[in-house]
Amino acid sequence: MQHRSALKLAFSLRLPKNMEQLRLSDWLGWRPGEHNASAHSRLLPYEKPGRSLPTMLRRRLDNAGRATCDILAALDPMARFPLVHASRHGDADHTLAMLKALAGNELPSPTRFSMSVHNATLGVHAIANQHRRPLQAIGAGGNEFEALLWEAFGYLHAGHDAVVIVFSEGELPDEYAPCTSHPGVACSVGLRLTLGNGLEILSELHPQAPTSPTPLEVIDWLIDATCHWAIEEA
Amino acid sequence: MSETTPLSLDLKRMIIDTLELEDITPDDIDYHAPLFGEGLGLDSIDALELGLALQKRYGVKLDAEAEDTRRHFASLAALEALVEDRRAD
Known part of the structure; x- marks a missing residue:
């Protein structure tokens, strides 16, 4: 058993002063090309996510949304x-299709319109799992991971035992590629955070460290930073 | 009009495609079973999507507030009767 378990944050983020109280109790990620069980114990071992959702709800989400659920x-x-979900761009593919329909004087799809809010993924998850606790959706112009940690910290200090934060990006349409940064593939990563048991998260500011990590970079950091410790099962 | 007309198959394919019903084939849609709630299990957003698809494909315009709209969406049989009656081609 590890008595002094800690993760060194690989990103330069502006975080709460008492950040060292935050503990990682578990995490999971999904990214393309890692679809077999032997790839990593904390990566979803299948290519088509959405197993947690009934078919009639699953059809409304893209792969990143399904993996997030x-x-x-x-x-x-x-x-x-x-639950706090962040995405910089959301389901940009479907949003652009809807904008194109409007620009072409066609009526946009009612389904796509209803799903074009940033909290749609959390809504689908909440319906499927009868989740009635606080839900929050965030877009933060590239600073999503930092915002997620702040929000988690707030919920934990308000008395919740744990918070699950999840950070995802869907596929980015080609039209947007020159205009913004993006991990290049659909991906999602979730962390369960507590103030109790788990791995301590150490924030040592390095000026050269990335300030706006994508979900893929968070997955890489977690794989690298947790390789020496078995995560405690909650 | 029957379960095997080209129109009923066309409507089934339209339902599957526009509502993105994964893992469902035309054979899975019962001609007389309810489309909404029980049966196929469609919801209110699907009703709007289906209304738009009927308008685009067959020129059939429905009033979302009208009482008989609910009746037209009761089953595939009712939907086929509606399109036969009102299609604009």
Whole structure:
């Protein structure tokens, strides 16, 4: 058993002063090309995510949204914790299709319109899992991971036992590629955070460290930083 | 009009494609079973999507507030009767 377990944050983020109280109790990620069980114990071992959702709800989400729901269901199986989801661009593919329809004087799809809000993924997850705790959706212009940690910290200090944060990006349409940064593939990563048991997260500011990590960079950091420790099962 | 007309198959394909019903084939859609709630299990957003698809494909315009709209969406059989009656081609 490890008595002094800690993760060194690989990003330069502006974080709460008492950040060292934050503990990682578990995490899960999904990214293309890692679809077999032997790839990593904390990566979803299948190519087509969405197993946590009934078919009639699953059809409304893209793969990143489906993976996000699977991760939330696994990290909060009893629907007990506040959930915070961040994405810089959301479901940009479907949003652009809707804008194109409008520009062409066609009526946009009612389904796509209803799903074009940033909290749509959390809504689908909450319906599927009868989750009735706080839900929050964030877009932060590239600073999503930092914003997620702040929000988690707030919920934990308000008295919740744990918070699940999840950070995802869908596929980015080609039209947007020159205009913004993006991990290049659909991906999602979730962390269950507490003030109790788990790995301490150490924030040592390095000026050269990335300030705006993508979900892929968070996955890489977690794989690298947790390789020496077995995550405690909650 | 029957379960095997080209129109009923066309409507089934339209439902599957526009509502993105994964893992469902035309054979899975019962001609007389309810489309909404029980049966196929469609919801209110699907009703709007289906209304738009009927308008685009067959020129059939429905009033979302009208009482008989609910009746037209009761089953595939009812939907086929509606399109036969009102299609604009």
